[in-house]
Structure formats: C-alpha cells, structure tokens
Amino acid sequence: xxxxxxxxxxxxxxxxxxxxxxxxxxxxxxxxxxxxxxxxxxxxxxxxxxxxxxxxxxxxxxxxxxxxxxxxxxxxxxxxxxxxxxxxxxxxxxxxxxxxxxx
Numbered sequence: 001x002x003x004x005x006x007x008x009x010x011x012x013x014x015x016x017x018x019x020x021x022x023x024x025x026x027x028x029x030x031x032x033x034x035x036x037x038x039x040x041x042x043x044x045x046x047x048x049x050x051x052x053x054x055x056x057x058x059x060x061x062x063x064x065x066x067x068x069x070x071x072x073x074x075x076x077x078x079x080x081x082x083x084x085x086x087x088x089x090x091x092x093x094x095x096x097x098x099x100x101x102x103x
Contacts (some may be wrong), residue, residue: 011056013081015094033101
C-alpha cells in the first residue's frame with residue numbers, strides 16, 4: 001500500500017470520526033478538554049487508534065471492495081471523514097486558544 005489513493009484518507013477519516021466523537025462525548029461527560037483526556041489515558045487512546053488503523057488496513061490489503069449499506073456508502077464515508085477531520089482540528093484549535101474545554 002502506498003501513500004497515494006484513497007487508503008490514507010479513509011484511514012485518517014475513520015480515526016478523525018472516532019477521535020471527534022470520543023473527545024466530544026468524553027468532554028460532555030467529564031468537562032475535561034481533549035489534552036487532559038489524552039493525559040488521563042496515555043495507553044488506551046493510542047491503542048484504540050492502532051486497532052482502528054489495523055482494522056482499516058487489513059481489508060485494503062486483501063483487495064476487498066467497499067460495500068454500500070443503504071445511505072452508508074464509501075463516498076459518504078469520505079465526506080464524513082473529511083468533516084470529522086475539520087471538526088476535530090477546530091475543536092483542538094478552539095480549546096488551545098481558550099485554554100479549557102469547549103463546553
């Protein structure tokens with residue numbers, strides 16, 4: 001697998017969707033900002049991301065074709081991943097400027 005094509009974008013999009021929802025949910029539940037959450041779980045969070053990376057790469061290496069299930073299409077996954085990348089970056093930027101949790 002090379003760094004071209006859709007594979008890196010799909011993997012990064014999946015990680016962004018996971019990170020954005022997990023960070024926002026944990027922030028709403030605990031009131032901690034993202035950087036504090038990372039300090040609280042220095043092993044669990046990277047291990048979860050590593051698991052998602054492996055789970056994304058294995059089917060790509062086996063040349064499995066992405067399937068559509070209703071509104072869940074490969075194109076929708078790319079769009080949602082891109083939105084999550086922007087949302088997660090915005091969350092980090094806002095919290096870094098503010099110096100505290102967004103909510």
